[in-house]
Amino acid sequence: MIKVLFFAGIREALGIDQLELELEGIQTVRQLxxxxxxxxxxxxxxxxxxxxxxSFVTDQEEIKEGDTVAFIPPVSGG
Structure with missing residues (x-):
């Protein structure tokens, strides 16, 4: 099982800030x-x-059991 965290606009769009998922068939960030x-x-x-x-990673990075994956959308400011 992995924990997936969502921030800012992604969190608002989903209405939740995290999920716990089984890795069934998911090996990389891209697949997730x-x-x-x-x-x-x-x-x-x-x-x-x-x-x-x-630690920031690319879409090719492997995900392992017990990992915490965070998605952070682009931000803008002034």
């Missing part, structure tokens, strides 16, 4: 994003930064 996109319409997920266990 695809799975979440199948279940929820989140256009900002594609452009979001991803961290595993508080």
């Amino acid at each position: 994003k695809e799975q979440i996109l199948k279940e929820h319409q989140l256009p900002t997920l594609k452009q979001s930064m991803t961290a595993i266990n508080e």
Whole structure:
């Protein structure tokens, strides 16, 4: 099982700040994003930064049992 954390606009769109998921068939960040996109319409997920266990990673990074994955959407400010 992994924990998935959502921040800012992604959290607001989903209405939740985290999920716990089984890794069934999911090996990489890209596969996890695809799975979440199948279940929820989140256009900002594609452009979001991803961290595993508080370290930023690419979409090719492997996810392991017990990991915490965080999706952080792009932010703008002034």
